[in-house]
Amino acid sequence: MKVLGVIPSRYASTRFPGKPLIDINGKTMIQRVYEQAKKASSLSEVIVATDDDRIFNAVKSFGGQVVMTSSSHVSGTERCAEVIEKMDKAFDVVINIQGDEPFINPEQINQLCSCFDDDKTDIATLIKKIETEEELFNPNRPKVAIDSTSFALMFSRNAIPEFPNTAKENWLKEHTFYRHIGIYGYRSEVLTKISQLPVSPLEQKERLEQLRWLENNYAIKVAETTHEAIAIDTPEDLEKITFK
Numbered sequence: 001m002k003v004l005g006v007i008p009s010r011y012a013s014t015r016f017p018g019k020p021l022i023d024i025n026g027k028t029m030i031q032r033v034y035e036q037a038k039k040a041s042s043l044s045e046v047i048v049a050t051d052d053d054r055i056f057n058a059v060k061s062f063g064g065q066v067v068m069t070s071s072s073h074v075s076g077t078e079r080c081a082e083v084i085e086k087m088d089k090a091f092d093v094v095i096n097i098q099g100d101e102p103f104i105n106p107e108q109i110n111q112l113c114s115c116f117d118d119d120k121t122d123i124a125t126l127i128k129k130i131e132t133e134e135e136l137f138n139p140n141r142p143k144v145a146i147d148s149t150s151f152a153l154m155f156s157r158n159a160i161p162e163f164p165n166t167a168k169e170n171w172l173k174e175h176t177f178y179r180h181i182g183i184y185g186y187r188s189e190v191l192t193k194i195s196q197l198p199v200s201p202l203e204q205k206e207r208l209e210q211l212r213w214l215e216n217n218y219a220i221k222v223a224e225t226t227h228e229a230i231a232i233d234t235p236e237d238l239e240k241i242t243f244k
Helices: 029-038 053-061 076-086 108-118 166-172 187-195 201-206 210-215 235-240
Strands: 003-009 047-052 064-067 095-097 123-127 142-148 152-156 179-188 221-224
Touching: 003 076, 029 047, 029 053, 029 108, 047 053, 047 076, 053 064, 076 095, 076 179, 076 187, 095 108, 095 187, 108 123, 108 179, 108 221, 123 210, 152 210, 152 221, 166 221, 179 187, 201 210, 210 221
Parallel strands: 003 047, 003 095, 047 064, 123 221
Antiparallel strands: 095 179, 123 179, 142 152, 142 179
């Protein structure tokens, strides 16, 4: 199975403009993401997809593969779809790697790729067990409900399922809840199709693009991870990073 790792990277950011090029202990963030992705044994190639000359040149400067893409894309999924169209090689699967996680664990990428050993898998993503009430009821931490064969049934910003007759402080005792980890894999032909789908009703309500795929009957396989990558969304997030 040939797998392409794509790292969508935009210069513009409401909370942290230019963050792909911030210096993290002597290397830009995009270089750190790229180097971590290259450690994943499941990936045949890794490429950065950007719409900015500064990022393009930065990737070239450290010897990475990079391609220019349209500035009109509204999601990393759309940017990945343009990359697969431009490649002169065929790939079975595309992995959409978050460009703001400089220390992503390569094993998470390998774990995601393993989901495609199941022929029923159209799209794959990762989940992590929720351990605290703060995480369970935080709307910025999307949740996922899964079936007995590890396929997603529903994503929501609310806790799913709910227990209306049980005090909220006891919900974690009643059920195992999972948080969605926002890294995706797609079969190449599926990626092309889903990038052309219109916004769906559930997606509009929850502001989660993966609901568009579920509403259009694409099967999303999940794998459980215990790793937690640090995303750099604001300058303050840099303070969370420590080096051994």
